[in-house]
Amino acid sequence: MRRFATHATHAPDTLDRTWDWRRRAACLGMDIDLFHPVGDTGPALAQLEEAKAVCRRCPVRGECLADVLRVESGWGATRREGIYGGLTSKERWELVRDRRRAAEGLAGRG
Numbered sequence: 046m047r048r049f050a051t052h053a054t055h056a057p058d059t060l061d062r063t064w065d066w067r068r069r070a071a072c073l074g075m076d077i078d079l080f081h082p083v084g085d086t087g088p089a090l091a092q093l094e095e096a097k098a099v100c101r102r103c104p105v106r107g108e109c110l111a112d113v114l115r116v117e118s119g120w121g122a123t124r125r126e127g128i129y130g131g132l133t134s135k136e137r138w139e140l141v142r143d144r145r146r147a148a149e150g151l152a153g154r155g
């Protein structure tokens with residue numbers, strides 16, 4: 046089993062930023078593969094739920110989600126991967142899409 050902190054090996058463009066919140070991550074030292082299930086059906090579904098359970102008890106979930114959304118900003122749906130901030134890549138894409146649509150809706154009313 047590989048022993049990595051999820052965010053220590055991902056989000057490479059943030060290496061020069063503070064790592065303080067990452068030191069408090071619930072996934073620190075866990076097998077990174079848990080957060081990267083292959084697919085979203087069958088055994089992968091159980092793995093996905095296990096990873097999400099770790100995120101639910103993570104004290105820095107908000108920081109994690111904000112960071113990954115910043116890193117993924119401008120990316121299409123297919124480039125995202127893994128579970129960060131308790132959300133799958135698809136759920137993060139939907140969050141970004143919904144926020145964008147809400148902002149466009151508000152702008153349209155102005």
Ligand code: SF4
Binds near residue numbers: 052070100128
């Ligand atoms: S929210 Fe999940 S992926 Fe993010 S730091 Fe916490 S445990 Fe790790």
